[in-house]
Amino acid sequence: MDCGGSIGKVNYLVNPKAEDIVELLASGIVNDSILVFFAFCRVRYDGRAKSELEPGDRIIIIKPDGSFLVHKNTKREPVNWQPPGSVVSWEVHDGKLVLKSVRKKPREILQVELIKVYHACSFQCEDYEELSLTGSEAEMAELIFENPSLIEDGFKPLFKEKQINHGIIDILGKDKSGRWVVIELKRRRADLQAVSQLKRYVECLKYEYGEGNIRGILVAPSLTSGAKKLLEEENLEFRELKPPKKERLKENKQTTLDFYGYANNLNNLSSFQIHRSDRKIKN
Amino acid sequence: MDCGGSIGKVNYLVNPKAEDIVELLASGIVNDSILVFFAFCRVRYDGRAKSELEPGDRIIIIKPDGSFLVHKNTKREPVNWQPPGSVVSWEVHDGKLVLKSVRKKPREILQVELIKVYHACSFQCEDYEELSLTGSEAEMAELIFENPSLIEDGFKPLFKEKQINHGIIDILGKDKSGRWVVIELKRRRADLQAVSQLKRYVECLKYEYGEGNIRGILVAPSLTSGAKKLLEEENLEFRELKPPKKERLKENKQTTLDFYGYANNLNNLSSFQIHRSDRKIKN
DNA sequence: CATTTTATCTCGACA
DNA sequence: TGTCGAGGTAAAATG
Numbered sequence: 001m002d003c004g005g006s007i008g009k010v011n012y013l014v015n016p017k018a019e020d021i022v023e024l025l026a027s028g029i030v031n032d033s034i035l036v037f038f039a040f041c042r043v044r045y046d047g048r049a050k051s052e053l054e055p056g057d058r059i060i061i062i063k064p065d066g067s068f069l070v071h072k073n074t075k076r077e078p079v080n081w082q083p084p085g086s087v088v089s090w091e092v093h094d095g096k097l098v099l100k101s102v103r104k105k106p107r108e109i110l111q112v113e114l115i116k117v118y119h120a121c122s123f124q125c126e127d128y129e130e131l132s133l134t135g136s137e138a139e140m141a142e143l144i145f146e147n148p149s150l151i152e153d154g155f156k157p158l159f160k161e162k163q164i165n166h167g168i169i170d171i172l173g174k175d176k177s178g179r180w181v182v183i184e185l186k187r188r189r190a191d192l193q194a195v196s197q198l199k200r201y202v203e204c205l206k207y208e209y210g211e212g213n214i215r216g217i218l219v220a221p222s223l224t225s226g227a228k229k230l231l232e233e234e235n236l237e238f239r240e241l242k243p244p245k246k247e248r249l250k251e252n253k254q255t256t257l258d259f260y261g262y263a264n265n266l267n268n269l270s271s272f273q274i275h276r277s278d279r280k281i282k283n
Numbered sequence: 284m285d286c287g288g289s290i291g292k293v294n295y296l297v298n299p300k301a302e303d304i305v306e307l308l309a310s311g312i313v314n315d316s317i318l319v320f321f322a323f324c325r326v327r328y329d330g331r332a333k334s335e336l337e338p339g340d341r342i343i344i345i346k347p348d349g350s351f352l353v354h355k356n357t358k359r360e361p362v363n364w365q366p367p368g369s370v371v372s373w374e375v376h377d378g379k380l381v382l383k384s385v386r387k388k389p390r391e392i393l394q395v396e397l398i399k400v401y402h403a404c405s406f407q408c409e410d411y412e413e414l415s416l417t418g419s420e421a422e423m424a425e426l427i428f429e430n431p432s433l434i435e436d437g438f439k440p441l442f443k444e445k446q447i448n449h450g451i452i453d454i455l456g457k458d459k460s461g462r463w464v465v466i467e468l469k470r471r472r473a474d475l476q477a478v479s480q481l482k483r484y485v486e487c488l489k490y491e492y493g494e495g496n497i498r499g500i501l502v503a504p505s506l507t508s509g510a511k512k513l514l515e516e517e518n519l520e521f522r523e524l525k526p527p528k529k530e531r532l533k534e535n536k537q538t539t540l541d542f543y544g545y546a547n548n549l550n551n552l553s554s555f556q557i558h559r560s561d562r563k564i565k566n
Numbered sequence: 567c568a569t570t571t572t573a574t575c576t577c578g579a580c581a
Numbered sequence: 582t583g584t585c586g587a588g589g590t591a592a593a594a595t596g
Contacts, residue, residue: 002288003288005285005286005297008298008401009321009340009401010297010321010401010402012295012297012402014288014293014295015291025557026557029557029559030557030559032356032559034342034354034356036319036321036342038292038293038319038404038406038408045574046574047574048471048574049416049417049470049526049573049574050416050417050574051414051415051416051417051574052414052415053412053413053414053415054412055412056409056410056411056412057292057406057407057408057409057410058408058410059317059319059344059406059408061342061354063354063356063357063358064356064357064559065356065357065358066559067357067358067359069359071317071344071346072408072410073315073317073346073347073348073408073409073410074346074347074348074350074367075346075348075350075367075591075592076350076352076361076364076365076366076367076591076592077575077591077592078359079414080414080574081359081574082359082574083359083574083576083577084357084358084359084576089557105582106574108574118291118292118293118406119293119295119404119406121321121402121404123321123340123342123401123402124340125321125340125341125342125355125356126339126340126356127339127340127341127355127356128339129336129337129338129339130336131334131335131336131362131363132334132335132336133332133333133334133589134332134333134334137587137588168585168586187331187332187588187589188331188589189569191569191570191571192483192570193476193479193570193571196476196479196480196483197479200475200479224568224569224570225569226569226570243332274308274309274312274313274372276312276313276315276347276349328589330589331589332588332589333589334589358576358577359575359576359577360576360577360590363589364589366589366591366592367591367592389589391589416574470572470573470574471573471574472584474584474585474586475585475586476585476586507583507584507585508584509584509585
């Protein structure tokens with residue numbers, strides 16, 4: 001091994017041997033650290049499907065809840081993974097370390113053969129904050145309950161997330177002439193599936209209350225062309241409504257510089273953007 | 284800064300100051316490295332929705348394709364992210380570094396305020412291999428074309444992925460008495476949505492060919508109860524079929540030891556599993 | 567490019 | 582625990 005360190009929350013190893021990695025792994029697991037490996041490795045998965053990934057450089061992340069991620073140098077998604085609750089273990093075969101993560105139900109196995117580890121870290125990651133999100137369908141529903149005329153004059157919303165035979169109706173209410181109104185909310189452009197869903201709910205209520213007394217309204221910021229067609233064929237209606245958001249992040253204007261511009265101005269500026277080189281990345 | 288190193292594919296910094304991070308960031312971006320930060324940070328997002336995450340320890344990953352991930356110590360999913368194609372930049376405000384990633388369409392902004400960086404890495408990640416996956420719906424379709432009796436005696440598959448008015452039919456064929464058969468494939472347990480989809484296709488074909496001449500069959504390893512009910516109500520059929528996989532990974536038996544057992548036997552064994560401590564992780 | 571469909575989806579909610 | 586539906590879904594297939 002070239003070197004290593006253990007200052008504060010992060011322990012790390014540079015070009016470690018199998019036994020060094022095992023030590024980091026073992027102590028990292030017992031004190032609930034996140035483990036991160038930068039490694040040349042082969043990956044095999046078998047479970048709901050089955051996959052094989054030949055050797056290449058990847059980043060491997062093992063979280064204390066059992067989540068196991070293998071990331072390539074592209075994409076938001078891990079190329080292979082295991083969800084929370086999986087159990088990690090390892091084996092050493094003539095100096096080569098193989099990480100294993102097993103999920104019980106459904107039975108799934110992920111194996112990472114570490115051919116060369118460039119860098120390994122364990123991170124005592126303390127985080128007590130939860131994400132707070134706004135702009136959801138629930139908030140669209142709130143908005144409509146507070147302001148029913150967004151649907152139409154005289155509309156009265158009565159139920160939120162009303163369970164029926166074949167699903168859950170977002171909003172069920174009555175119009176001014178007393179007919180039932182089924183409202184399906186979509187926070188973004190509504191597609192065929194959204195219309196299918198609304199149709200299913202309307203049919204279900206027609207069966208209960210009789211053909212002529214049920215209206216269906218799809219509420220979304222916009223419609224796909226296919227959705228519009230099907231909606232009209234089925235005599236369903238559409239209301240345009242965007243999901244509400246509290247306030248926008250202000251976005252500061254900032255300078256964009258190439259690398260040389262940046263290097264020459266490092267001490268003078270406090271804001272940058274550097275462009276990636278143009279070489280194609282294929283993986 | 285405490286120290287750093289640049290041996291081979293990974294450069295790293297320990298407890299770096301803003302200007303050191305900026306240097307790593309800048310050079311990492313121009314040579315298409317993956318950047319990884321272990322940091323105490325605050326995260327803000329605004330775009331299709333809007334979110335805020337108060338300060339805590341997280342791992343930040345920036346890939347050369349623009350993918351930007353912020354991971355907490357739990358879950359398979361990043362708590363915040365930006366997809367490939369996003370553009371990263373940064374600002375320095377009195378010694379504090381703020382990472383920014385902007386997506387053009389739809390317009391979305393992610394900001395990470397780095398309050399304290401414990402460890403920073405840039406990784407020259409070379410990977411020329413693609414994942415090879417087996418066990419998909421396409422393979423179910425192949426299987427049925429090779430072996431139509433899996434559906435029923437005398438079934439003749441005619442079209443694969445046949446485009447119709449409101450979607451694409453997985454398999455369209457005829458039964459031995461010459462009636463059209465619409466087949467919808469699901470590689471896992473089929474739900475209400477799957478039945479809705481099949482129903483939509485069958486209705487579309489009934490409209491073309493007449494009421495009595497169309498059958499619909501849902502092919503999947505199993506059905507949800509709701510799906511079964513709707514399927515029966517609609518006079519649609521079900522065939523059990525699991526997606527095919529080539530062969531299973533063999534799974535070696537291995538010893539399970541607690542940490543002390545492991546520590547005492549490090550030199551004698553080549554296979555381990557250590558249990559995480561039982562303290563609850565809430566985030 | 568926009569649209570549609572799939573996914574080892576993941577995740578949360580609820581029976 | 583299983584079932585069901587939503588998602589800042591992401592990513593692939595398709596027109």
